[in-house]
Amino acid sequence: xxxxxxxxxxxxxxxxxxxxxxxxxxxxxxxxxxxxxxxxxxxxxxxxxxxxxxxxxxxxxxxxxxxxxxxxxxxxxxxxxx
Numbered sequence: 001x002x003x004x005x006x007x008x009x010x011x012x013x014x015x016x017x018x019x020x021x022x023x024x025x026x027x028x029x030x031x032x033x034x035x036x037x038x039x040x041x042x043x044x045x046x047x048x049x050x051x052x053x054x055x056x057x058x059x060x061x062x063x064x065x066x067x068x069x070x071x072x073x074x075x076x077x078x079x080x081x082x
Contacts, residue, residue, distance in 0.1 A: 028058055 004011045016023040035051060 024058075028055065031055060 001015065002013045004013070014023075014027075031051070032055065035048065038048070040048075
């Protein structure tokens with residue numbers, strides 16, 4: 001995994017061993033599950049809001065999501081720009 005920082009954003013590159021779109025969806029789902037199981041008494045709301053904002057930024061609009069599975073061949077990593 002690597003992180004590249006740019007002037008107004010950053011890019012996280014995650015190597016994958018399967019279809020990158022499926023891996024991205026699975027990873028996002030797991031992050032949501034972790035947040036759902038979090039004890040609100042043990043965390044401040046600020047950190048939770050930051051994580052939820054990252055998740056929101058990771059979600060494509062419907063048309064982009066439909067295109068994500070088109071033309072995928074042997075891709076060995078997926079990049080997320082936030």
